[in-house]
Amino acid sequence: MSITKHNWTKDEIIAIYNKPLMDLLYEAASIHRQKHDPNVVQVSTLLSIKTGGCPEDCGYCPQAARYNTGVEGNDLMSVSQVKAQALRAKSSGSSRVCMGAAWRNVKDGEEFDQVLEMVRTINKLDMEVCCTLGMITENQAQRLAEAGLYAYNHNLDTSEDYYKDVISTRAFEDRLETIENVRKTNVTVCSGGIIGMGESIEDRAGMLVALSTLNPQPESVPINALVAVEGTPMEDEKPVEIWEMIRMVATTRIVMPETQVRLSAGRTNMSREGQAMCFFAGANSIFAGDKLLTTPNPDVHEDMKMFELLGLNPQKPFTKVSQPKTVEAEDSQFAPLGEKPKWTRPGHTIERNVEHSIKSKI
Numbered sequence: 001m002s003i004t005k006h007n008w009t010k011d012e013i014i015a016i017y018n019k020p021l022m023d024l025l026y027e028a029a030s031i032h033r034q035k036h037d038p039n040v041v042q043v044s045t046l047l048s049i050k051t052g053g054c055p056e057d058c059g060y061c062p063q064a065a066r067y068n069t070g071v072e073g074n075d076l077m078s079v080s081q082v083k084a085q086a087l088r089a090k091s092s093g094s095s096r097v098c099m100g101a102a103w104r105n106v107k108d109g110e111e112f113d114q115v116l117e118m119v120r121t122i123n124k125l126d127m128e129v130c131c132t133l134g135m136i137t138e139n140q141a142q143r144l145a146e147a148g149l150y151a152y153n154h155n156l157d158t159s160e161d162y163y164k165d166v167i168s169t170r171a172f173e174d175r176l177e178t179i180e181n182v183r184k185t186n187v188t189v190c191s192g193g194i195i196g197m198g199e200s201i202e203d204r205a206g207m208l209v210a211l212s213t214l215n216p217q218p219e220s221v222p223i224n225a226l227v228a229v230e231g232t233p234m235e236d237e238k239p240v241e242i243w244e245m246i247r248m249v250a251t252t253r254i255v256m257p258e259t260q261v262r263l264s265a266g267r268t269n270m271s272r273e274g275q276a277m278c279f280f281a282g283a284n285s286i287f288a289g290d291k292l293l294t295t296p297n298p299d300v301h302e303d304m305k306m307f308e309l310l311g312l313n314p315q316k317p318f319t320k321v322s323q324p325k326t327v328e329a330e331d332s333q334f335a336p337l338g339e340k341p342k343w344t345r346p347g348h349t350i351e352r353n354v355e356h357s358i359k360s361k362i
Contacts, residue, residue: 225266253282
């Protein structure tokens with residue numbers, strides 16, 4: 001039986017990643033079967049509750065206000081709209097709804113109160129609720145936990161070294177601090193990254209070092225393949241080959257044996273055979289639905305056909321961690337503090353991000 005290790009080094013992870021493929025797959029699949037049911041895959045629906053207008057300069061993101069990507073911004077959805085979408089997702093086989101808002105960080109006030117009510121509403125539908133809202137304080141994390149939040153997503157995106165070539169408007173340390181704030185509650189952590197942004201294998205290993213040395217390790221780790229969107233600084237990056245995804249999934253499974261490894265963005269470019277290899281390598285979670293925030297995703301009916309062909313079953317909600325209780329707003333023990341934390345703005349310049357920002361204004 002494998003033992004969860006928290007002191008992986010970059011060299012060790014690179015050696016795993018570069019193993020002969022058949023050896024890598026055998027090791028990953030063996031660990032996967034020890035820790036998980038290989039025929040069960042958790043299905044989530046990702047819902048953009050507030051789209052576009054983000055002040056960040058993430059080089060991969062079509063929701064950044066500074067780039068011209070054709071994304072139409074939308075104000076925060078209503079609670080009733082979110083409930084309707086959650087019911088639709090549940091009927092399609094999803095056990096989790098992940099709500100994303102294009103914010104740099106959460107701010108106390110009416111909009112955050114509305115998000116908390118969304119969390120309460122979905123948890124009462126007996127579905128797992130995940131949020132990805134940007135950076136949050138400890139008090140904000142406690143308020144989300146009280147509402148019944150199951151998971152909080154905050155991706156590291158890449159290695160600490162390469163991060164400086166992707167984003168200049170927030171620091172890598174801010175992401176780690178947000179994860180630490182979530183860990184002070186009973187909310188589970190979802191944190192992963194993106195491959196195909198021009199990073200090296202060393203950077204991919206560096207990201208896995210950062211994630212695997214967290215104690216406890218994240219309960220969910222999304223592995224995304226870059227979807228190169230026209231208008232973003234990364235629009236010309238070459239698509240990730242399926243073998244790179246398979247190796248990344250397998251390496252993640254070996255390094256983080258208990259974690260649910262999520263096959264995330266980029267699945268539209270993967271064949272069923274390629275996705276099957278990823279499931280064999282240890283992926284046991286996907287996002288379903290025709291969109292992942294603003295980028296394309298396979299149709300949910302196509303996913304269910306694939307599940308049937310492969311003999312896979314959707315995971316039931318609250319299989320890994322029991323359902324959190326919902327505390328109503330009037331009974332909350334954590335009041336809004338009106339915090340104004342000084343999240344980092346590193347101030348360095350990423351030339352291609354600046355060029356695309358200027359180009360969008362012409």
